[in-house]
Amino acid sequence: MVGYIPAQDRQARSLLDAGRFAEADAAFDELIAVGANRVDEQWDRAAVLVSRAHLAWRLGRIPLALELLAEGWTALDTNHPSGPGTAHTLSILGYLLETIDQRGNAMDMMTLAVQIARGSDDSAALAHCLNREGHSRVFRAVNCTPERAAVHFARARDLCSEARSIARPGLVKRSASAVLGRALAGVGELEAAERIAQEALELGAAADDWFSGSLANWTLSTVRREQNRLEEARTLASRALERAEQIRYTNLIRQFSLDLASICEELGDPVGEAAALQRTVSASNTAIRVLQAGLGQALEQRRVAVQAQRMAAAAQEAALRDPLTGLANRLGLERRAPALLDATAADGRVPWLVLLDVDWFKDVNDLAGHTAGDVVLQEVAHLLRRECRADDLICRWAGDEFVVLVIGSSEESREAGPVVAERIRAAVHNHDWRLVLGRITKAPTVSIGVAAGPASLDSLFAAADIALYRAKRAGRNRVEIDTRPASDPSSTAS
Structure with missing residues (x-):
C-alpha cells in the first residue's frame, strides 16, 4: 500500500499472516507507541487508522480496534469520496463489518471502494479493493442459497481475476489467486481452480504466507470433494484448518472446520467429524454471534460518540x-x-x-x-x-x-x-x-x-x-x- 500506508503497518500484517504472533504484537506495539491515533501527515489518516483497526482486531485488542475504526470512519471525507486512500478506507471498513457479521451496507461499501479506486488510477489500491470484495463474496456464497451462491461466485471470479492480473507480486496477488481458485470451483471450473490454487499454495509457502496457503488448501479440498476423492479432500481440509488456526483467523476456522466435518460425515468417519465439530467452537457459536453483534453496535455507537464529543468540545x-x-x-x-x-x-x-x-x-x-x-x-x-x-x-x-x-x-x-x-x-x-x-x-x-x-x-x-x-x-x-x-x-x- 505504498503511498498511504506506512511500511511498519504492512510488516505487522505480514507477521500476522505468517502466524508469528509474538513478533506481530511487538511490531504493532512499536508502531502505535507514540499514540494509536497519531498519524504523520504524509500518510492518509483514515486509511492508516482503519488498517490499524484491522490489525488490532486480529490481535484480539477489541476496544482499541473499535476506537481506531471509529476514528478512521469519522476522518473519512463522505462529501467527496475520491482517491486511493479513501478507496482503501472504505474497502477495509466494509470488509471488517462483513467479518463481524454486521453486513448491512458492508458489500455496498466494498463495491463503492472499487469504483473510487478505478477513478483514482491507482492499480495497487484497485487490486486491494477488488480482492477484498471478491473474498467477501466467496464467503457469502458458501453460506447462502444455490441461486445466490452462483451470483456471488461468478462476481468473485471476475473481481479476483482482475485483482490477480494487476497486482504486483506479493500478498494481494497470492490472496487473489487463492480466492479466485475457490470462486472457479464454485462455478464448476475445477481444472482451472486446481491449477490456480496450487500456484497460490506454492507462492504462499515460499513467502511464509499461511493466510494464502490456508485458502489455497481449502480450494484444493473443495476440488477433490467435487471429484469424489474424499480421502484427499479430508487431508487438504485438515491442512487448511490447521493453517487457519495457526494464524488465529476465526472466520476461516469456522468455515474450514465445518467443511471438514461435512467431509468426514460423507466418509462415515464419526470420530473425525466430532473432532472437527469441536474445533468449530460450536459450543460457543451463540456467544460469539452475540459478541459480534454487540461489538458491531458498540462500533457504531462509539463512532457517533466520537463525532459528538468533538463537536461538543468545540462548542x-x-x-x-x-x-x-x-x-x-x-x-x-x-x-x-x-x-x-x-x-x-x-x-x-x-x-x-x-x-x-x-x-x-x-x-x-x-x-x-x-x-x-x-x-x-x-x-x-x-x-x-x-x-x-x-x-x-x-x-x-x-x-x-x-x-x-x-x-x-x-x-x-x-x-x-x-x-x-x-x-x-x-x-x-x-x-x-x-x-x-x-x-x-x-x-x-x-x-x-x-x-x-x-x-x-x-x-x-x-x-x-x-x-x-x-x-x-x-x-x-x-x-x-x-x-x-x-x-x-x-x-x-x-
Whole structure:
C-alpha cells in the first residue's frame, strides 16, 4: 500500500499472516507507541487508522480496534469520496463489518471502494479493493442459497481475476489467486481452480504466507470433494484448518472446520467429524454471534460518540448544544435569538427564519435503523454549516427539524433567507448518501419554510411553520416563503 500506508503497518500484517504472533504484537506495539491515533501527515489518516483497526482486531485488542475504526470512519471525507486512500478506507471498513457479521451496507461499501479506486488510477489500491470484495463474496456464497451462491461466485471470479492480473507480486496477488481458485470451483471450473490454487499454495509457502496457503488448501479440498476423492479432500481440509488456526483467523476456522466435518460425515468417519465439530467452537457459536453483534453496535455507537464529543468540545457551551449534531439546541436558540433579532432591527436589517424538516425521515429509521437515522441528521447538520454564513444561528429544533436564523448584511438582508434556503435544499438533494444508506432507502431531501422579520422569534417560527406546511403539501423537497408581513399579528396565527 505504498503511498498511504506506512511500511511498519504492512510488516505487522505480514507477521500476522505468517502466524508469528509474538513478533506481530511487538511490531504493532512499536508502531502505535507514540499514540494509536497519531498519524504523520504524509500518510492518509483514515486509511492508516482503519488498517490499524484491522490489525488490532486480529490481535484480539477489541476496544482499541473499535476506537481506531471509529476514528478512521469519522476522518473519512463522505462529501467527496475520491482517491486511493479513501478507496482503501472504505474497502477495509466494509470488509471488517462483513467479518463481524454486521453486513448491512458492508458489500455496498466494498463495491463503492472499487469504483473510487478505478477513478483514482491507482492499480495497487484497485487490486486491494477488488480482492477484498471478491473474498467477501466467496464467503457469502458458501453460506447462502444455490441461486445466490452462483451470483456471488461468478462476481468473485471476475473481481479476483482482475485483482490477480494487476497486482504486483506479493500478498494481494497470492490472496487473489487463492480466492479466485475457490470462486472457479464454485462455478464448476475445477481444472482451472486446481491449477490456480496450487500456484497460490506454492507462492504462499515460499513467502511464509499461511493466510494464502490456508485458502489455497481449502480450494484444493473443495476440488477433490467435487471429484469424489474424499480421502484427499479430508487431508487438504485438515491442512487448511490447521493453517487457519495457526494464524488465529476465526472466520476461516469456522468455515474450514465445518467443511471438514461435512467431509468426514460423507466418509462415515464419526470420530473425525466430532473432532472437527469441536474445533468449530460450536459450543460457543451463540456467544460469539452475540459478541459480534454487540461489538458491531458498540462500533457504531462509539463512532457517533466520537463525532459528538468533538463537536461538543468545540462548542464550549455544552448546555446549549445538541449532543448528536453539535448545533445549538432549542434552548440555545431561545437564549441567543432575542439579542440577535434586536441587534438586527437596530441596524435596519431584515432577519429571516428558515425552518426545515427532513422528508420521509421515518422511512430511514424504519428501513435502515435508528443509528443510520442519527448519521443522516449529522450529515444534514454538516451541510447546514457548509451552506450558512458565520453569523447565522443554526439550531436542531427537535427530531428531524432544524432552524436557521439568517442575519444578512444591510445590502443582502431582503433576499438572504430565500437564497440560503434554496442553497440548503439543493445541497441535501445533491449530497451523496450512499456511504450512509447504501441502497436500503431513498436519499433524504428537505422541505423548507421561510419567514421574514422584524418580529419575535415565536412569530417568525409560526409564519415559517405555515410555509413549511405548504412545502410539504406541495410535494416536498422545495422552499416556500411566507408572503404576509411578519409584524401583522394575523399573519402568525397557527
